[in-house]
Amino acid sequence: MSKMRYLVLLVAAAAIVVSGCSSTPKVEADQARINIVASSTDVLAGDSVSLKALVYDEEGKLVTASPKWRIVNDDRTGTLSRTTGDTVNFRALKAGRAVVESEYNNMKSTVEITVRARPTVQTQKPPK
Numbered sequence: 001m002s003k004m005r006y007l008v009l010l011v012a013a014a015a016i017v018v019s020g021c022s023s024t025p026k027v028e029a030d031q032a033r034i035n036i037v038a039s040s041t042d043v044l045a046g047d048s049v050s051l052k053a054l055v056y057d058e059e060g061k062l063v064t065a066s067p068k069w070r071i072v073n074d075d076r077t078g079t080l081s082r083t084t085g086d087t088v089n090f091r092a093l094k095a096g097r098a099v100v101e102s103e104y105n106n107m108k109s110t111v112e113i114t115v116r117a118r119p120t121v122q123t124q125k126p127p128k
Contacts, residue, residue, distance in 0.1 A: 032055075032056060032058050032105070034054065034055045034108065034109045035053070036051055036052070036054075036100070036102050036110070037052045037054060038050070038051050040113075041113050042116070043092045043114070043115055044092065044115070044116055044117075045093060045115055045118050046092060047091075047092050048090060048092065049090045049113055050089055051069070051089070051090055051100060051102070053065065053102040055067065055104050055107070064086075066084050066104075067085075067086065067102045067104035068084055068102070068104070069082070069083050069084065069085075069088050069101070070100070071100055072101050073097070073099050075096055075098075077092065077093060077095075077096035077115050078092045079093065090113060094117070095117040096115050097115070098113045098115060099111070099113075100113060
């Protein structure tokens with residue numbers, strides 16, 4: 001076997017071995033996700049909180065979506081302005097803790113809102 005033929009066979013064998021190997025590690029794509037942004041998580045009874053759902057695709061890009069909303073612990077702490085859409089308002093009714101959930105394509109996110117009782121103002125009659 002000539003040196004040239006041997007060199008060609010050696011390079012071809014090395015190319016076959018190298019093509020089966022990967023020098024770049026395999027990286028998993030980010031998972032699609034949903035996050036809730038709240039204007040506040042601590043509110044007085046009678047006030048409202050704006051909630052916005054941010055939905056991201058597998059590449060981490062923000063996408064337009066209309067998720068479903070619900071109050072998970074239905075203890076009548078508050079109400080939602082609607083049950084679908086990217087933005088809703090939570091109206092605080094009474095002191096307590098509300099857990100609000102947003103869901104889109106089987107992805108869920110929750111936010112906990114603490115509702116405090118509105119302070120009562122006592123007025124005293126001025127002395128005579």
